[in-house]
Amino acid sequence: MSRSYLFIPGNNPNMLQNLDVFNADAVIIDFEDSVISYDKDCARDLVENFLKKYNFENLEIYIRINDFESNDFLKDVQSTLDLNINGYVLPKAMPESIDDLNKLIGTKGKTIIPIIESPLALLFVREIASKDNLHGILLGAEDFTKELNVPRTLEASEIFYARSIISIACNAFNIDSIDTPFTNTDDISNLRVDSLKAKQLGFTSKSSIHPNHVETINQVFAPSKSEIENALRIVTKAKTELKGAFSLDGKMVDLPIIKKAEKTIETAKKYNLL
Amino acid sequence: MKSAGSLESSDCLITVSYNKDKNNTVNIESIVFDQFGEQIFEVINKSLQELNIKNVNVLCQDKGALDYTIKARLATALKRLEGENNE
Numbered sequence: 001m002s003r004s005y006l007f008i009p010g011n012n013p014n015m016l017q018n019l020d021v022f023n024a025d026a027v028i029i030d031f032e033d034s035v036i037s038y039d040k041d042c043a044r045d046l047v048e049n050f051l052k053k054y055n056f057e058n059l060e061i062y063i064r065i066n067d068f069e070s071n072d073f074l075k076d077v078q079s080t081l082d083l084n085i086n087g088y089v090l091p092k093a094m095p096e097s098i099d100d101l102n103k104l105i106g107t108k109g110k111t112i113i114p115i116i117e118s119p120l121a122l123l124f125v126r127e128i129a130s131k132d133n134l135h136g137i138l139l140g141a142e143d144f145t146k147e148l149n150v151p152r153t154l155e156a157s158e159i160f161y162a163r164s165i166i167s168i169a170c171n172a173f174n175i176d177s178i179d180t181p182f183t184n185t186d187d188i189s190n191l192r193v194d195s196l197k198a199k200q201l202g203f204t205s206k207s208s209i210h211p212n213h214v215e216t217i218n219q220v221f222a223p224s225k226s227e228i229e230n231a232l233r234i235v236t237k238a239k240t241e242l243k244g245a246f247s248l249d250g251k252m253v254d255l256p257i258i259k260k261a262e263k264t265i266e267t268a269k270k271y272n273l274l
Numbered sequence: 275m276k277s278a279g280s281l282e283s284s285d286c287l288i289t290v291s292y293n294k295d296k297n298n299t300v301n302i303e304s305i306v307f308d309q310f311g312e313q314i315f316e317v318i319n320k321s322l323q324e325l326n327i328k329n330v331n332v333l334c335q336d337k338g339a340l341d342y343t344i345k346a347r348l349a350t351a352l353k354r355l356e357g358e359n360n361e
Contacts, residue, residue, distance in 0.1 A: 013343040014284035042278050042350045049346040 001267065002026040002060055003221035004214045005138070005178055005207040009034035010043035010063070016050050019059070022211040023218065026060035028089050028113075031076050032067070040072045044079045051083045062113060062135075064089035068097035077104045087111035087135055092143075095124055098131045111135035113178065117143035122162055129169035136176025138207055139166050142183065152183070154190055156197060167202035179206040181213075188216055195220040218271075228268045231261035276358055278350035279343075286339035288347040290355050291331045298322055298329070304336035317344045327352065 002025035035043045065076035093114030117140030170177035179198035182191045206217045245254040268274040275291040
């Protein structure tokens, strides 16, 4: 599980060669929106040469390929299948396009992060989440609200249902739920508010289009100090209790709560918070 | 004649054309020519050798690109030139 997923333009050497300095848990090298159609071949050659030359440990690397119906989809996949990446971010995902990408991946050991960015895709989210080889699902709110013909707002009420159902589907199938990027690059205060809203709905992570957002996202999606302390108390008491359920601070603690506390401790350890 | 890359920082713009004299020529304009001109020359020549290309003119306008970028931009420019030839 990663907290932050940072998009890096695939045809920008300056950003590429610094991709490990932004402290994101995962980076998504972009072949889609940030690369103009004339330069898609440039981006493929640049990323291929870059990833053959440099190796990044402790950093998950994904490539956002062009969508299934574009002329670049196949070229994007074929040119990167043998590179040292974790997988692909698939735009405009539908169940069939995930199946087709999985066929191309074969035994190459790459995972898929579909982007839900249309109302139709949202109706298929349960089927999408159940597909093989998924690492997570990413909500693409800009395209989603464009199709719904509603404006994006700071309150984000227009994506409340989409966030809720994606988070639930991901949780049910034990994959990452990755929130949509916050598009105002300078408004860190509202980035925090937006991130907390997503976390409250169950999201495990958030994507970002600007390195300035990574620190806040990492803070929000890591367990807080009080969450870690509480988890430690639950796990400690669980070890001494003979009963399946017990009381702590007047609240009942049973197996699901103990498991959740163990997961919190595991996450805290992963991010050196313990 | 075909190009790939850009004149932005850490990038380079590579322009290639066919050489009728059947040999390779390489010209480099770089902001770091004094320090890295020879290395850029080597990267380009080695790439041409690996690709078995013996009849192109290469102009590299460098803005501080690392080796992998020069190699990538050259590869794209050559593929575009070949594509133009096949059209």
